[in-house]
Amino acid sequence: MFNKKWRQESANHIMLLPGVLFLFLFCYVPMFGIIISFQKYYPTKGFFKSEWVGLENFRYIFELPDFNRVLWNTVFIASAKIILLLIVPIITALLLNEVRNVLFKRSVQTLIYLPYFLSWVILAGILMDVLSLKGIVNQMIEGLGMQSIFFLGNNNWFPWTLIVSDTWKQFGFDTIIYLAALTGINPTLYEAAVIDGASRWKQTLHITLPGMAPIIVLMLTLSLGNVLNAGFDQVFNLYSPPVFESGDIIDTMIYRIGLQDYQFSVSAALGLFKSIISFVLVSVSYAMAYRFANYRIF
Numbered sequence: 001m002f003n004k005k006w007r008q009e010s011a012n013h014i015m016l017l018p019g020v021l022f023l024f025l026f027c028y029v030p031m032f033g034i035i036i037s038f039q040k041y042y043p044t045k046g047f048f049k050s051e052w053v054g055l056e057n058f059r060y061i062f063e064l065p066d067f068n069r070v071l072w073n074t075v076f077i078a079s080a081k082i083i084l085l086l087i088v089p090i091i092t093a094l095l096l097n098e099v100r101n102v103l104f105k106r107s108v109q110t111l112i113y114l115p116y117f118l119s120w121v122i123l124a125g126i127l128m129d130v131l132s133l134k135g136i137v138n139q140m141i142e143g144l145g146m147q148s149i150f151f152l153g154n155n156n157w158f159p160w161t162l163i164v165s166d167t168w169k170q171f172g173f174d175t176i177i178y179l180a181a182l183t184g185i186n187p188t189l190y191e192a193a194v195i196d197g198a199s200r201w202k203q204t205l206h207i208t209l210p211g212m213a214p215i216i217v218l219m220l221t222l223s224l225g226n227v228l229n230a231g232f233d234q235v236f237n238l239y240s241p242p243v244f245e246s247g248d249i250i251d252t253m254i255y256r257i258g259l260q261d262y263q264f265s266v267s268a269a270l271g272l273f274k275s276i277i278s279f280v281l282v283s284v285s286y287a288m289a290y291r292f293a294n295y296r297i298f
Helices: 002-038 056-062 067-097 102-117 120-130 136-143 158-183 187-195 200-226 232-238 241-247 250-260 264-293
Strands: none
Touching (some): 002 056, 002 264, 067 102, 067 158, 067 200, 067 241, 120 158, 158 200, 158 232, 158 241, 187 200, 200 264, 232 250
């Protein structure tokens, strides 16, 4: 029985083999490098001859004067992104769902979805021009009689610039997910509500939002695993030394320590710390997704 089933599915296994090998070679084999987190690693000595220091690298990280600030920046920026990327796509999906002009609806969907396909290298260049002191945004602010704002160089404004720009880039994709969820709501519920005299707001409140609830809970719980992922690509392309205080995150700290200061062991230890916390959060988020949204991976 087993051999027969194996022969029947052998073509599928062969098709998956290149992907499995790629995953093994580039994701699992490099995990051996975790060992340098517990060593005073020197590239000339390699993994096996470098001095073993145990948890000394982790102790060094936690004693860094900037560590608490960087951790707070990461959690704050990532959490704010998660909240906005939950609220904005839901509101946008509800508004688009009320549009009856198909051409206009599809045009808006395309426009809000387009930034999702652009890399942060491109978007960073655009934002630097748009948000500069002489950019179009500050020209509009000055036109209203207010003082110009240095969005990318002011520690008070920079985190919110990251949060809002990331939401602008990502929310189009999530909007499509919620629009798909709206198509699964039984239209007879709306017909019955109209007969009962329910307004559009009452229909949204008592039919639309409850119908979207499973997807909303699923998206929220799955996003919890990204609490320590504040977006390296975005921050790295937009930040500068004047805004390190409010914009420096764990990923950029790893980059500076490892690739600029050549402290490979310390950067590996910091990366391992982040990975462990992220693993716990992802595990918890999937457990919550299964409990509250009946979502399972396997």
